Amino acid sequence: EAQVTQNPRYLITVTGKKLTVTCSQNMNHEYMSWYRQDPGLGLRQIYYSMNVEVTDKGDVPEGYKVSRKEKRNFPLILESPSPNQTSLYFCASSPYRAGQETQYFGPGTRLLVL
Amino acid sequence: GQNIDQPTEMTATEGAIVQINCTYQTSGFNGLFWYQQHAGEAPTFLSYNVLDGLEEKGRFSSFLSRSKGYSYLLLKELQMKDSASYLCAVRDTTGANNLFFGTGTRLTVIP
Numbered sequence: 001e002a003q004v005t006q007n008p009r010y011l012i013t014v015t016g017k018k019l020t021v022t023c024s025q026n027m028n029h030e031y032m033s034w035y036r037q038d039p040g041l042g043l044r045q046i047y048y049s050m051n052v053e054v055t056d057k058g059d060v061p062e063g064y065k066v067s068r069k070e071k072r073n074f075p076l077i078l079e080s081p082s083p084n085q086t087s088l089y090f091c092a093s094s095p096y097r098a099g100q101e102t103q104y105f106g107p108g109t110r111l112l113v114l
Numbered sequence: 115g116q117n118i119d120q121p122t123e124m125t126a127t128e129g130a131i132v133q134i135n136c137t138y139q140t141s142g143f144n145g146l147f148w149y150q151q152h153a154g155e156a157p158t159f160l161s162y163n164v165l166d167g168l169e170e171k172g173r174f175s176s177f178l179s180r181s182k183g184y185s186y187l188l189l190k191e192l193q194m195k196d197s198a199s200y201l202c203a204v205r206d207t208t209g210a211n212n213l214f215f216g217t218g219t220r221l222t223v224i225p
Contacts, residue, residue, distance in 0.1 A: 031211045042217035043157070043201065050210050058212070090156060094211050102147060103213060105156035 002027045004106035006091050012112045013081055021076045021109050023091030030096035032074040033058070033103065034066065036087040043090065049074055050096055081113045116140045118216035120202050125222045126192055134187045134200050134219045142207030148176050148187045149201040151218065157201055160187065189221075197223045 004025045013019055025032065033048040035058075045058030049068040063085055065077040074093075078085060088110050092103040117139040126132040138146070145164040149157035163169055163178035163185060175188040187200055199218040206212050 033212070035215075040217060043203075043215040045212065045214075048210060048212060056210070088154075096211065101211070102159035102162065103211065105158075107156050108154070110154075 002104070004091055004093055004104050006089075006106040006109050008109060009107060010110050012114065014114050015082055016080050019078050019081060019111075021078075021089060021091075021111070023074045023076065023106055024072050025074075025091075025093040025104070026072065027093060027104065028071065029093040029104075030071070031103075032068070032091065032093045034064070034074070034076050035090045035092065036060065036085075037090060037108075038087050046076070046089075081111075083113045085111065086113045087111060116204065116206070116214040118202055118204060118214060120200075120216040120219045122217070123220045123222070125224060126189075128192055128194060128223055128225050130192050131188065131190050132192060132221065134189075134202075134221065136185045136187070136202035136216055138183050138185070138202070138204050138216075140183075140204050140206060140214065143180065143204060144207045145205040146176075146178055146185050147203045147205070147213065148174075148185075149203065151199045151201055153198075160200075192223050194223050194225070197221060 030051045034046040035043045047066040049055045091106040094103040095101045148160040151157040161176035168177045173190045178185045201218045202216040203213040
């Protein structure tokens with residue numbers, strides 16, 4: 001089954017404790033992206049990657065890191081989480097070429113930083 | 115920069131038709147997407163427009179006017195399960211497949 005998976009789905013942590021949210025896709029997509037979703041603000045892009053070893057900042061990259069060592073994986077790293085990073089996070093993937101190819105979203109990770 | 119506007123909330127009756135509008139101002143345009151998102155779940159793709167006009171897909175249709183920076187999503191024969199948020203997203207022209215999302219319209223279908 002073609003899908004994007006994220007782990008963990010739910011996470012409660014404390015300020016300053018490093019964490020990683022994993023994202024994996026099995027569709028051989030070149031493009032992957034991380035979003036956060038907050039009430040009243042919609043989906044905002046954190047980082048994206050157009051292929052292995054190619055990453056770039058989105059609209060809200062502060063406090064986050066990413067890596068793309070393999071095509072299928074695109075982990076999101078919070079080196080020192082803060083309460084303002086409490087949010088619902090989505091990973092998405094798509095083929096790189098523009099067209100009517102949509103982005104496929106993972107199920108989401110709900111993060112609470114105390 | 116990107117600016118995408120949608121109404122925050124709408125209510126409609128089961129069996130009726132509802133139109134959700136989206137206006138956008140973007141530095142580049144390479145397509146407009148509509149997604150459906152149930153509370154706490156991932157967005158799922160509904161429609162794509164890149165040329166002016168209407169695209170129809172069953173009970174859902176989407177319209178685009180590039181000159182007016184305007185799109186709408188039309189939902190016919192509303193069902194209770196259509197209660198969800200509807201997200202308008204514009205793809206830019208940077209070459210990457212980046213999407214910029216509006217804040218979404220929460221639709222409530224009432225009996």
